[in-house]
Amino acid sequence: xxxxSGAGTLAALALTCVxxxxxxxxxxxxxxxYRRVADRVxxxxxxxxxxxxxxALLHSYDEAGMAEAGTYGDGGAVFLYQEIDGLIYETILYVxxxxxxxxxxxxxxxxxxxxxxPISPAQALEVSEPVPGLLRLVLTGPDGTKQxxxxxxxxxx
Amino acid sequence: xxxGGGVSGAVSLVMIFCVLCLAVFAVLTLATADREAKxxxxxxxxxxDYYEADRRAVEIAAALQKGGEPADVAVVWSGDVASFTVPxxxxxxxxxxxxxxxxxxxxxxxxxxxxxxxxxxxEYLNVWDGT
Amino acid sequence: MNMERIKPTRSGLFAIELLIAVGVFSLCAAICxxxxxxxxVMSQDSADLNRAVTEARSAAECFKAVGGDLEKxxxxxxxxxSGDTTLFISYDQSxxxxxxxxxxxxxITLTLRPEDGYTGASLSVQRYDRTEKETTGTTILFxxxxxxxxxx
Numbered sequence: 285x286x287x288x289s290g291a292g293t294l295a296a297l298a299l300t301c302v303x304x305x306x307x308x309x310x311x312x313x314x315x316x317x318y319r320r321v322a323d324r325v326x327x328x329x330x331x332x333x334x335x336x337x338x339x340a341l342l343h344s345y346d347e348a349g350m351a352e353a354g355t356y357g358d359g360g361a362v363f364l365y366q367e368i369d370g371l372i373y374e375t376i377l378y379v380x381x382x383x384x385x386x387x388x389x390x391x392x393x394x395x396x397x398x399x400x401x402p403i404s405p406a407q408a409l410e411v412s413e414p415v416p417g418l419l420r421l422v423l424t425g426p427d428g429t430k431q432x433x434x435x436x437x438x439x440x441x
Numbered sequence: 442x443x444x445g446g447g448v449s450g451a452v453s454l455v456m457i458f459c460v461l462c463l464a465v466f467a468v469l470t471l472a473t474a475d476r477e478a479k480x481x482x483x484x485x486x487x488x489x490d491y492y493e494a495d496r497r498a499v500e501i502a503a504a505l506q507k508g509g510e511p512a513d514v515a516v517v518w519s520g521d522v523a524s525f526t527v528p529x530x531x532x533x534x535x536x537x538x539x540x541x542x543x544x545x546x547x548x549x550x551x552x553x554x555x556x557x558x559x560x561x562x563x564e565y566l567n568v569w570d571g572t
Numbered sequence: 573m574n575m576e577r578i579k580p581t582r583s584g585l586f587a588i589e590l591l592i593a594v595g596v597f598s599l600c601a602a603i604c605x606x607x608x609x610x611x612x613v614m615s616q617d618s619a620d621l622n623r624a625v626t627e628a629r630s631a632a633e634c635f636k637a638v639g640g641d642l643e644k645x646x647x648x649x650x651x652x653x654s655g656d657t658t659l660f661i662s663y664d665q666s667x668x669x670x671x672x673x674x675x676x677x678x679x680i681t682l683t684l685r686p687e688d689g690y691t692g693a694s695l696s697v698q699r700y701d702r703t704e705k706e707t708t709g710t711t712i713l714f715x716x717x718x719x720x721x722x723x724x
Contacts (some may be wrong), residue, residue: 515696
């Protein structure tokens with residue numbers, strides 16, 4: 285009788301251990317799925333906040349002589365101009381100190397790159413013009429991955 | 442009579458705890474994915490609206506270059522520069538201006554997106570006006 | 573006749589409780605796993621749609637920058653022209669551009685449509701599910717775009 289009850293207890297304990305491991309594995313799997321979904325959301329929002337934002341700004345400043353490529357901060361930059369009350373202001377989009385930044389100041393006012401408002405983390409911004417009017421923006425994210433966006437400045441001059 | 446040990450109650454407790462955790466993970470994940478799906482749809486729709494308006498503006502510019510005047514859009518002339526606006530969705534518009542040139546393609550002077558929705562500035566802060 | 577009462581043992585009660593716990597957990601886990609699978613599919617579809625919009629925007633901007641010239645658009649985008657009026661740009665599952673002619677998981681198709689005074693085109697993004705027997709394509713994005721002639 286004792287042997288039988290001992291065997292029964294052992295069997296029950298073994299089943300409990302298997303059940304416990306199953307519970308832990310299912311929790312780990314659930315956490316893994318959530319991690320994957322959250323990572324994808326982070327990646328999409330990184331792209332949306334950075335390059336898409338720059339592209340949308342370029343479209344809203346598309347007027348003759350109001351948008352051009354240049355260099356500022358740690359590399360390439362986009363310069364957008366607007367006239368307010370007779371003064372020309374420039375909005376500069378550039379990367380400095382690991383951040384994509386935006387700075388609004390009076391045109392040709394010498395400002396340190398650190399004063400720009402940070403938008404999103406980024407390592408570098410390269411701006412090129414493969415054909416006249418087409419700005420090719422290559423943004424290197426904080427993890428080293430590169431995203432490319434082409435924006436055509438339709439206005440001439 | 443001996444009562445049942447603590448071990449048997451613990452199994453049920455652990456099971457309930459794990460089910461709760463799993464349910465919370467599942468609901469969180471579904472909510473995050475659903476929110477992201479809606480945002481992706483909005484982004485796609487916004488881009489589609491922009492290119493639809495852009496296509497319409499190109500049609501208008503081509504018609505103006507040929508000397509025609511599109512009936513369903515208001516064109517304002519300033520010398521040889523024609524300005525017109527094409528709506529993009531509900532809150533934005535494409536503000537375009539083209540210089541019509543005889544014997545060549547028209548020159549685009551302005552082709553920018555503008556916000557046309559209602560906007561009220563918040564004035565609860567006393568911002569220094571310089572005086 | 574002796575009637576012996578069968579007393580339930582501790583391990584017997586424990587086994588019954590374990591069985592009920594396993595049953596309840598299996599039911600709840602099945603529901604949660606279904607939700608996880610649905611979330612994973614939705615998340616992947618959203619990521620694909622976001623990338624499709626970004627790549628389609630770039631293709632459309634390149635097309636407009638060259639005034640609707642398909643050959644120059646192909647040079648800028650790394651696509652392949654088919655039949656003089658259609659441009660294909662292929663991507664793999666991770667949205668990396670593939671060489672011309674390669675079978676990808678995603679395709680951007682630009683089909684020319686000459687108009688009066690400008691060049692029109694339809695731009696679509698397809699997703700392909702390839703199995704051994706067949707390939708099914710789903711259009712996830714469709715735009716009509718236009719390009720004015722660019723002064724040379």
